[in-house]
Amino acid sequence: xxxxARLHAxxxxxxxxxxxIAGWEAASRAGVVPxxxxxxxxxxxxxxxxxxxxxxxxxxxxxxxxxALAGFAIGGSIGFALGLANGLSRLSxxxxxxxLQMIRNIPHLALIPLVILWxxxxxxxxxxxxxxxxxxPTYVNTLLGIQSVDxxxxxxxxxxxxxxxxxxxxxxxxxxxPAIFVGLRYALGxxxxxxxxxxxISASSGLGYMAMQAREFLLIDVVVxxxxxxxxxxxxxxxxxxxxxxxxxGWHPAFQNG
Amino acid sequence: MPAxxxxxxxxxxxxxxxxxxxxxxxxxxxxxxxxxxxRFGDKIVLDGIDLDVPAGQFVAVIGKSGCGKSTLLRLLAxxxxxxxxxxxxxxxxxxxxxxxxxxxxxxxxxWASVVKNVEVGLTGIAAGQDARQRALDILGEVxxxxxxxxxxxxxxxxxxxxxxxxxxxxxxxxxxxxxxxxGALDALTRIEMQQLLERIWLAQKFTAVLVTHDVAEAVALAxxxxxxxxxxxxxxxEVPAARPRRRGSAELARLEGTILDRLxx
Numbered sequence: 147x148x149x150x151a152r153l154h155a156x157x158x159x160x161x162x163x164x165x166x167i168a169g170w171e172a173a174s175r176a177g178v179v180p181x182x183x184x185x186x187x188x189x190x191x192x193x194x195x196x197x198x199x200x201x202x203x204x205x206x207x208x209x210x211x212x213x214a215l216a217g218f219a220i221g222g223s224i225g226f227a228l229g230l231a232n233g234l235s236r237l238s239x240x241x242x243x244x245x246l247q248m249i250r251n252i253p254h255l256a257l258i259p260l261v262i263l264w265x266x267x268x269x270x271x272x273x274x275x276x277x278x279x280x281x282x283p284t285y286v287n288t289l290l291g292i293q294s295v296d297x298x299x300x301x302x303x304x305x306x307x308x309x310x311x312x313x314x315x316x317x318x319x320x321x322x323x324p325a326i327f328v329g330l331r332y333a334l335g336x337x338x339x340x341x342x343x344x345x346x347i348s349a350s351s352g353l354g355y356m357a358m359q360a361r362e363f364l365l366i367d368v369v370v371x372x373x374x375x376x377x378x379x380x381x382x383x384x385x386x387x388x389x390x391x392x393x394x395x396g397w398h399p400a401f402q403n404g
Numbered sequence: 405m406p407a408x409x410x411x412x413x414x415x416x417x418x419x420x421x422x423x424x425x426x427x428x429x430x431x432x433x434x435x436x437x438x439x440x441x442x443r444f445g446d447k448i449v450l451d452g453i454d455l456d457v458p459a460g461q462f463v464a465v466i467g468k469s470g471c472g473k474s475t476l477l478r479l480l481a482x483x484x485x486x487x488x489x490x491x492x493x494x495x496x497x498x499x500x501x502x503x504x505x506x507x508x509x510x511x512x513x514x515w516a517s518v519v520k521n522v523e524v525g526l527t528g529i530a531a532g533q534d535a536r537q538r539a540l541d542i543l544g545e546v547x548x549x550x551x552x553x554x555x556x557x558x559x560x561x562x563x564x565x566x567x568x569x570x571x572x573x574x575x576x577x578x579x580x581x582x583x584x585x586x587g588a589l590d591a592l593t594r595i596e597m598q599q600l601l602e603r604i605w606l607a608q609k610f611t612a613v614l615v616t617h618d619v620a621e622a623v624a625l626a627x628x629x630x631x632x633x634x635x636x637x638x639x640x641x642e643v644p645a646a647r648p649r650r651r652g653s654a655e656l657a658r659l660e661g662t663i664l665d666r667l668x669x
Binding site for chain 1: 481483504505507509511513514515516524525527528555556557558571
């Protein structure tokens with residue numbers, strides 16, 4: 147697909163959000179939607195401008211992003227490492243998989259009361275929850291990816307004299323990559339979700355905190371702004387993951403025309 | 405040679421760098437099976453195979469499915485070990501004494517370009533620019549030089565199998581083991597591939613062992629046809645016809661008849 151055609155296809159995805167915002171603005175101006183239920187988009191834009199000028203918005207986005215990425219890095223790397231270990235070693239899988247599957251079935255947000263008791267409302271609490279949330283989709287999909295690598299290709303690699311290292315980097319890891327990307331995108335979604343819940347409940351900075359503060363003072367335009375920023379940040383993370391996916395899975399028939 | 409020492413022969417074959425003395429020096433013999441038996445549990449798959457193959461010969465191994473012909477090939481390629489009996493590989497000049505295996509399926513890495521897939525055949529032999537050049541040269545021989553940088557997924561079945569052939573040949577193997585590599589191709593592509601295989605074999609003079617269930621293919625390509633039935637060699641037949649061979653000639657048809665009689669007689 148050419149660049150302009152791709153731009154065109156991406157533009158189509160934005161038609162609906164733009165229409166919704168235009169309709170919303172019109173409804174607010176006509177007085178159909180009272181401002182204390184849902185402020186007009188122009189009011190939200192004003193709030194955006196006000197908070198940007200005061201530096202509050204940028205600071206909170208930066209704090210939240212740093213938390214999200216740190217938690218993602220911790221949970222993602224542990225999940226990836228354990229997924230690799232359990233995919234490659236029967237012993238490791240036998241030792242840990244049952245335990246992990248049991249923990250996986252606990253909704254990680256149910257741990258919030260316990261986490262607050264352990265860490266208070268410090269950074270560790272948020273990092274812990276995000277890392278835990280990101281861990282499982284990364285782990286499960288990495289393991290699945292490695293287990294689904296075609297054994298015929300592995301045999302071919304052995305016959306052609308690849309050592310364990312070459313076999314891993316040239317056959318097993320590339321074969322597991324599509325599933326690992328599915329895990330990555332899923333983990334990114336969980337990352338934002340967890341962080342926002344955690345920040346709404348126990349934080350003294352960040353986007354979730356900003357939204358909760360605004361609720362206290364009935365600043366409904368700031369609440370709506372926070373929600374919109376979640377949507378944009380989530381979309382940004384997903385787009386980055388898809389870009390990475392397209393760059394590294396160029397061989398995959400599903401990506402050859404997109 | 406006992407079965408256990410096979411590994412040491414294999415490792416010598418696979419990694420020629422440390423100059424160790426060859427374990428068996430047999431002159432111009434490619435390999436020999438001596439009373440080889442292979443069981444899987446209680447099931448006897450190969451029951452005393454004796455087969456002596458001189459270097460450079462093209463041997464076709466024929467049999468009904470489940471007769472043990474693929475097992476024979478896997479033993480030869482070191483993918484399996486005999487339960488008893490031994491397999492002797494002829495000593496060849498260092499760096500070239502390799503057995504390569506061509507599978508029924510192409511088994512190309514979908515995430516590597518065509519030329520990178522061929523370079524897999526040079527693992528431990530060559531790397532970098534040298535490997536790429538050798539891979540491009542052999543791709544030219546199988547007629548795919550212009551497809552070098554494409555993904556395998558855009559190739560047809562016959563083209564994929566030609567890449568697999570290039571991968572098997574790029575390391576200049578002494579023995580090429582072929583496990584029904586043409587079985588999944590359509591009839592016309594199949595004949596094209598047979599001619600390609602014969603041409604490259606005539607040029608490079610490796611020992612070829614082709615497992616097939618196509619009797620016409622066997623007599624068209626091989627110097628010698630070995631029929632396996634119930635784990636034993638039921639027929640060991642020279643194919644004296646001169647090359648290039650004309651498909652459907654009376655001479656080949658007569659040989660084909662002899663083999664079919666033995667298979668179903």
